[in-house]
Amino acid sequence: MDKVRWGIIGCGDVTEVKSGPALQKAEGSELVAVMRRNGALAEDYARRHGVPKWYDDAEELISDPEVNAVYVATPPGFHHAYTLLAAKAGKPVYVEKPMARNHRECLEMIAACEAAGVPLFVAYYRRGLEKFNEIKRLLDSGVIGDVRFVHSSYLQQQRSYEVEPWRVQPELSGGGLFVDLASHTLDVLDYLLGPIGEVKGFARNQAGRGQVEDIVTTSYAFESGVMGTGVWSFSAHKHEDRNTIVGDRGAITFSTFSGDLQVEDAEGNVHSLNIPNPPHVQQPLIQTVVDELRGVGLCPSTGVSGARTNRVMDELLRDFYRM
Incomplete structure (x- = not known):
């Protein structure tokens, strides 16, 4: 991949400073589209951050031929579904933390990405700090x-x-x-x-x-x-x-x-x-994601490592939620 052209699903608060600008500033990376269910808010984000496209439908963003990598920045309840959609479209996924609501969803996300032959990364950005x-x-x-x-x-x-x-x-x-x-x-x-x-x-x-x-x-x-x-x-x-x-x-x-x-x-x-911390706290980790996608490095935060944390949390909350 010569240049990573990102689309964000869920351009909320976490993307304003921590990650959105980092996608634009990382070497070999650009942010080309954003999506939010409220189209007016997606349009506002795109205007303020200089992003050329905005959507109010996640599937439309994923299918955009200009987007070749997807960042899922929604609440965890949507991580599983959007990751599976992106994987089906053959696009690498960078998903916010925690990786999903539970370990089972994490394993299904890993399996879908492996079946599609696309990498899966998790925004545990402290691994890059x-x-x-x-x-x-x-x-x-x-x-x-x-x-x-x-x-x-x-x-x-x-x-x-x-x-x-x-x-x-x-x-x-x-x-x-x-x-x-x-x-x-x-x-x-x-x-x-x-x-x-x-x-x-x-x-x-x-x-x-x-x-x-x-x-x-x-x-x-x-x-x-x-x-x-x-x-x-x-x-x-x-x-x-x-x-x-x-x-x-x-x-x-x-x-x-x-x-x-x-x-x-x-x-x-x-x-x-x-x-x-740097001004855009996710930028060091995002740079490792971009580097791996471009074939010049490795990211230390993957779906496999992210799933391990969900497994631990599931064990600790199992009796409380009767999982």
Whole structure:
């Protein structure tokens, strides 16, 4: 593929800064069409971002001969259907995270793309960010020795989601805020430490608001033998975003959603780093997608890796939703 000509299905908020401009600025890439069910909003997006075409029907965008790759940026409830349509049309797919509402949908998306001979990528963009690649380099260098365990703690005060209610509607999102936010952390840990194997945990609704989980606790074992624990609470007294990877000669502590990064040695000395995100946070990962499609590189976030995170979340939410 000489140049990747993207069409976006679902040009909502996530595409305004994080991804849409990145599709335009990545080398060998251009954004040629956008789609939203509300045609007026699709037209407005196209005008503001200098996109030549807009649609209010996804199938029309997918069938546009100028579009040779499709970015599905809708809520997760639509990822499965649009991925299958794009695959049937023989077009590579870059789908937002979480990859789908559940692991079964992920497997069907992978199978459809494999049958059509098209690649499938997932927008777990932290795999492309310098901060997380620096953590990976630190781990690979042995600076904290052999990794023993990791603990994740994400706390958030209760808040209203009236602007984007789909995030707490399981039929559209796959669950509550845990699915939306914890998926980033679980994917990052998969990237840094390898696939998670056995998973055990609990999900509850403690605050009594809505019908979705607002706390999830877990313990799990990576296939490598590293152990993990985590808690995600969305009705706590404060905000906290912390992951600590502990080795036999030190520890690395970092946040999932900000630039904070600390390395502690065995003597307790702490070295702090702050690695800011680029203006368009998905651009580094999108560049790897474009490079792979053009035959000059590989993307680290695929349908196979994205599905692993959905499997872990399914295990943790199984009893709550009686899956």
